[in-house]
Amino acid sequence: MDEPVLLTGAGGRVGQAVLEGLADEYEWQLLLHSPPDDEPDHEYLVGDVTDEETVADAMDGVGAVIHLAGDPRPSAPWPSVLSNNIDGTEKMYEAAVEAGVEKFVFASSNHAVGAYETDERTPEMYREGDDYRLDGTEFPRPGNHYGVSKAAGEVLGRYYHDEHGISVCNVRIGNLTRGHPPIDYERGQAMWLSYPDCARIHRCTLEADYDFEIVYGISDNDRKYYSLERAREALGYDPQDNSAEWNADEHVADYERESV
């Protein structure tokens, strides 16, 4: 990717993981929601993804978009996801096709398919040895309004790809935590995405050639119920981390130190 990459939600957790891994590999155009405390190392704009003028300005000259901005709370109320997640994503796609952007990477979520985690399947599906896998070909099955908004974002991508030809990759991100997997949380360990693997999968989304993809963004955890096959095949993603490699005792000790 020779042209700048627009990164929305750049001030958030996923944005930081992407920038920590890939800051020097691309020319970045950041979209921040509010003015930064410290001057960023990259070009940036401040604004809201629901504002047409802001997103049109942000798209100027970019070759690809990584769209992370939105309300990330699984408990987010409908008015918030309707505006920040659904309307904001539609505005982003409109501006992207208008500007002739080639690639659009969308931060989808495990919550787009959360209702596959039925009482009959859990907690066994979170455990090593269980062979239940979602692979991205299943219908969305959200368990909350936030998940509905992520499924809607994926469908918007389908429409903009089919109608306008823009390349679209939806990454159903698992559970991003810095440093170590979630503690005492089997589900979170099964869908852990380490910060370095988060950068790796986003690098792949910028480098690979594809039409329309839905992939799972998790590390190569021994416990998993999301298949990594499509991310490997379509993107060449090669995750390096695994929640099983963390010693629970050291892990808890670190956690207790961090919590003091």
Ligand SMILES: NC(=O)C1=CN([C@@H]2O[C@H](COP(=O)(O)OP(=O)(O)OC[C@H]3O[C@@H](n4cnc5c(N)ncnc54)[C@H](O)[C@@H]3O)[C@@H](O)[C@H]2O)C=CC1
């Ligand atoms: N952190 C995780 O484990 C996961 C995150 N995701 C998705 O990844 C994306 C980023 O999530 P995080 O970094 O965790 O959240 P975050 O809350 O740390 O970052 C989101 C950023 O988007 C900005 N933002 C929100 N609404 C906006 C708007 N209308 N216009 C412009 N900027 C706006 C916020 O100010 C914030 O800086 C979200 O779309 C979330 O749904 C999906 C699955 C898991």
Ligand SMILES: O=C1O[C@H](COP(=O)(O)O)[C@@H](O)[C@H](O)[C@H]1O
């Ligand atoms: O989509 C998201 O998923 C992660 C993991 O979900 P959780 O139900 O295990 O908390 C969540 O932490 C993140 O905030 C959200 O955006």
